[in-house]
Amino acid sequence: MIYLDNAATSFPKPECVYDAVDLYNRQNGRAVGRGTSDAGQQLQQIVNRCRFRAAQVLGASANEEIVFTLNCTDSLNMIIHGLLKPGDHVVTSVAEHNSVLRPLRHLEANRNLTLTLIDVDDAGFIDAADVEKAIRPETKLLMLQHASNVTGAIQPIEDVAALAEKHSVLLAVDAAQTAGHIPLNVDQPGVDFVACSGHKGLMGPLGTGLLYVSPGKEKELLPTRQGGTGSKSESDTQPESMPDRFEAGNHNSPGIVGLDSALGYLLDHGIDQLRQHEIAITERLCDQLRSIPSLTLYSSDDRKRHTGVVSLTSELYTSDELSLLLSQHFGIDTRSGLHCAPGIHRRLGTIERQGTVRLSVGFQTTQDDIDAVIDALQQVSAG
Numbered sequence: 001m002i003y004l005d006n007a008a009t010s011f012p013k014p015e016c017v018y019d020a021v022d023l024y025n026r027q028n029g030r031a032v033g034r035g036t037s038d039a040g041q042q043l044q045q046i047v048n049r050c051r052f053r054a055a056q057v058l059g060a061s062a063n064e065e066i067v068f069t070l071n072c073t074d075s076l077n078m079i080i081h082g083l084l085k086p087g088d089h090v091v092t093s094v095a096e097h098n099s100v101l102r103p104l105r106h107l108e109a110n111r112n113l114t115l116t117l118i119d120v121d122d123a124g125f126i127d128a129a130d131v132e133k134a135i136r137p138e139t140k141l142l143m144l145q146h147a148s149n150v151t152g153a154i155q156p157i158e159d160v161a162a163l164a165e166k167h168s169v170l171l172a173v174d175a176a177q178t179a180g181h182i183p184l185n186v187d188q189p190g191v192d193f194v195a196c197s198g199h200k201g202l203m204g205p206l207g208t209g210l211l212y213v214s215p216g217k218e219k220e221l222l223p224t225r226q227g228g229t230g231s232k233s234e235s236d237t238q239p240e241s242m243p244d245r246f247e248a249g250n251h252n253s254p255g256i257v258g259l260d261s262a263l264g265y266l267l268d269h270g271i272d273q274l275r276q277h278e279i280a281i282t283e284r285l286c287d288q289l290r291s292i293p294s295l296t297l298y299s300s301d302d303r304k305r306h307t308g309v310v311s312l313t314s315e316l317y318t319s320d321e322l323s324l325l326l327s328q329h330f331g332i333d334t335r336s337g338l339h340c341a342p343g344i345h346r347r348l349g350t351i352e353r354q355g356t357v358r359l360s361v362g363f364q365t366t367q368d369d370i371d372a373v374i375d376a377l378q379q380v381s382a383g
Contacts, residue, residue, distance in 0.1 A: 001331045001332075001333055002330075002331060002332045002333065002369045002372055002373065003333045003362070003364075003365075004332060004333060004334050004359045004360055004361060004365070004369075004373065005333050005334060005335045005358070005360060006200065006201075006308070006360045006361060006362035006365075007149050007177060007200065007307075007309050007335070007339075007358060007360035008200075008335055008360070009199045009200060009206060010199065010200055010201065010202075010203045010362050010363075011362070012364060013203050013204075013205070013258070013262065014203060014261070014262060014265040014363075016261045016262075016264070016265055017203065017204065017205065017258045017261045017262045017265070018258075019261070020257050020258050020260065020261035021205060021254050021255075021257055021258040021261075023257075024043075024253065024254050024257040024258075025254055027039075028042065028043055028253075028257075029253075030043045030253070031230075031250050031251075031253060032044065032047050032230065032250065032251040032253055032256070033229065033230025033231065033251075034230050034250075043253065043257075046256070046257055046260050047251065047253075047256055047260075048063070049260055050068075050256050050257075050259055050260035050263060051063045051064075051066050051068070051243075053260060053263035053264060053267060054066045054210055054259075054263060056263075056267060057179070057180070057184070057202070057263055057266055057267065057271070058175075058179065058184050058186045058194065058196075058210070058212055059183075059184050059185035059186050059187050059188075060186050060187055060212055061187045061215075062215070064241075064242040064243055065212055065213055065214065065215065065242065065243075066210055066211075066212060066243065067210065067211040067212075067213060067242075067243045067246045067247060068208070068209070068210065068243070068247060068251055068252075068256060069195075069208075069209035069210060069211050069246075070207060070208075070209055070252070071197050071198075071199070071206075071207065071208070071209040072099060072174065072175075072176040072195050072196055072197035072200075072209050073099040073209075074209055075195030075196070075209050075210065075211040076099050076100055076103065076172075076174060076195045077099075077103050077224065078195075078211060078221070078223075078224055078246060079143075079172045079193050079195065079211070079221065080100075080103040080104060080107065080143075081103065081107075081224045082221045082222045082223060082224050083140070083141065083170070083172075083220060083221050083222070084107055084111065084113055084140060084141065085111070085140075086111050086112040086113070087112055087113075087114075087138065088113055088114070088138065088139075088140035088141070089113075089114045089115075089116070089136050089138045089139045089140060090104060090113060090114070090115050090116070090139070090140065090141045090142075090143055091115075091116045091118065091131060091134045091135060091139060091141070091142045091143070091144075092104065092115065092116070092117055092118075092142075092143045092144060093117060093118045093119075093120060093126050093144055093145070093343075094117045094118070094119055094120060094343035094344060094346070094347055095120045095124050095126070095145060095148050095150070095151075095153075095341065095343060095344040095347070096117075096143075096144070096145055096174070096341065096343065097145065097149055097174065097176070097339075097340050097341050098340040098341065098342070099174070099176075099340070100143055100145070100174055101343065104143070114138075116134040117343070118130045118131060118134055119347065120148075120153070120344065120347055122298075122348070123151055123153050123298065123299055123300040124148040124150065124151035124152075124153035124298070124344055124347075124348075125153045125155065125156075125300075125305075126144065126155050126156070126160075128156050128159035128160055128163060131144075131160055131163055132163050132167075135163070135167050135169060139167070139169050140169065140170060141169065141170045141171070141172060142160060142163070142164050142169055142170070142171045142172070143171075143172045143174070144157070144160060144171075144172075144173060144174065145173075145174040145176075145177070146173050146174060146175045146176075146177065146178040147175075147177040147178045147181075147182075147306075147307045147309075148177070148309070148341070148344060149176065149177050149309065149339055149340075149341060149358075150298070150309070150311050150339050150341050150344045150345065150348075150356065150358065151298050151299055151306070151309065151311055151344065151348075152177070152282075152299065152306035152307040152308065152309030152310065152311075152360075153299075153300070153305065153306060154178065154182070154305055154306060154307060157173055157191075158188070160190075161188060161189065161190030161191050162189075162190055163190070164190040164191075164192075165189045165190035170192045170193070170217070170220075171190055171191055171192050171193070172192060172193040172194070172195070173186075173191060173193070173194045173195070174195055174196075175194050175195065175196040176195070176196055176197045176200060177200065177201070177307055177309065178196075178201065178307060179196035179197070179200070179201050179202055179210070180200065180201025180202040180203060180266055180271065180274075181201040181271070181274070181275065181278065181307050181308065182271065182275050182307070183271050183272060183275070186212045186214075187214075191214060192213075192214045192217045193211065193212060193213060193214070193217065193221075194211070194212035195209070195210070195211055195212075196209065196210050197209050197210075198210060198255065198259045198262075202259065202262055202263060202266065203262040203265065203266065203363070204255065204258050204259030204261075204262040204263070205254070205255045205258040205259065206255075207252050207255045208252060208255040208256065208258070208259045211246070213242065213246075218242050218245055218246075221246075223238055223245055223246050223248065225248050225249070226238040226248050227248035227249045228248065228249060228250075229244040229247060229248060231244050232244070269363075274363050277363065278307070278308040278361055278363075279303050279304060279308075281308070281361055281365055281366075281367060281369075281370050282303050282306070282308045282310060282361055283303045284367060284370050285310055285359065285361070285370050285373065285374070286299060286301075286303065286310060288370075288374040289310070289312060289374070289377065292377055292378060292381050293381075294314055294315040294316050294381045295312050295313070295314055295315075295377065295381065296312060296313045296314075296315075297310065297311070297312050298311045298312065298313075298348050298350070298356060299311070307360075308360055308361035308362070308365075309358060309359075309360045310358070310359045310360070311350075311356035311357065311358045311359075312356060312357055312359070313350055313353055313356050313357070314357075314380075314381065316380075316381065316383065317380070318353065318354045319336040319337060319350075319353065319354045319355050319356050319357045320336045320337065320354055322336065322357050322380065323335070323336035323357050324336075325380050326357075326373075326376055326377075326380070329376075329380075330372070330373075330376040332372070332373055332376055334357050334358060334359055335357070335358045335360070336354070336355060336356070336357050336358070337354060337355040337356075338351065338354075338355040339355065339356075339358060359373065
């Protein structure tokens with residue numbers, strides 16, 4: 001199998017991730033913060049190290065700014081439901097994932113929230129000037145993806161952060177498609193919250209996510225659930241200290257152990273180096289795809305402005321048909337459809353065509369894999 005669905009979840013993981021989870025499940029099995037045994041203390045050290053490594057990878061200044069969550073959707077919902085109040089105005093874009101759009105629409109319908117969705121260009125890029133035009137006196141939050149999960153377009157978040165600081169509004173960034181793929185620096189003026197998954201570019205297990213909360217902003221963000229934290233158990237109110245304020249209930253211990261190992265792998269190998277590999281193989285992929293007349297690519301020519309996500313349509317097949325052909329006849333695993341982002345497909349004109357076929361590379365994707373994909377697409381496009 002050639003796996004090209006890394007934008008959904010990375011696979012395979014580094015071998016050290018499997019080893020770490022297996023070792024925990026077989027030889028530790030404890031709950032985080034729920035005991036003082038040697039095994040419990042060993043687990044706590046791993047959890048602490050995972051938080052430290054996550055802060056390093058994201059560019060946070062302190063470990064306590066990192067909150068463990070269930071996934072990126074969980075992180076985004078914690079921001080949206082914990083921050084916004086009736087009458088607030090939010091600026092977002094048509095290109096967002098449903099993990100942003102659905103909770104915002106829910107609050108629009110049930111909490112008198114108002115939304116402005118800015119447009120994107122043909123490659124999926126926003127214009128920071130459009131963001132500034134959409135800001136109103138009652139604007140509470142700018143909430144934008146760092147990169148599209150359909151076109152791979154990396155948005156000008158630095159410019160948006162400068163606008164957020166200029167206009168004294170909060171900025172939340174959905175980094176599901178960039179964390180682990182490109183170097184991040186969340187500790188910069190104007191960035192208040194960053195949500196990301198642990199199982200995509202960070203290469204950890206499913207069921208893991210991270211939420212960055214900038215210093216002081218935790219006071220503006222209400223916890224959306226309360227419960228045991230293993231700390232300050234003498235009180236029946238939720239701790240105010242970070243990160244316990246947002247980490248109620250048992251942690252996903254095996255997931256965090258695996259994420260810790262994955263983050264160690266990223267730090268050892270260097271995200272910059274992995275990024276260069278990603279750029280090189282997606283350039284190779286796009287250059288060859290453009291030579292197939294029946295295919296349309298939804299991307300700009302500058303791969304440095306994109307992640308390793310490439311979406312295409314065929315004049316000969318629906319996206320589901322093409323994806324199924326690649327899977328059944330060539331052993332190539334892709335993703336077809338709307339990718340939980342209907343707005344960008346409406347903008348691209350692909351929603352009536354059942355969306356696109358998305359090819360998304362990972363650290364393990366080789367040039368031989370890319371050549372095999374091109375050969376397969378040339379064959380199916382020849383009829």
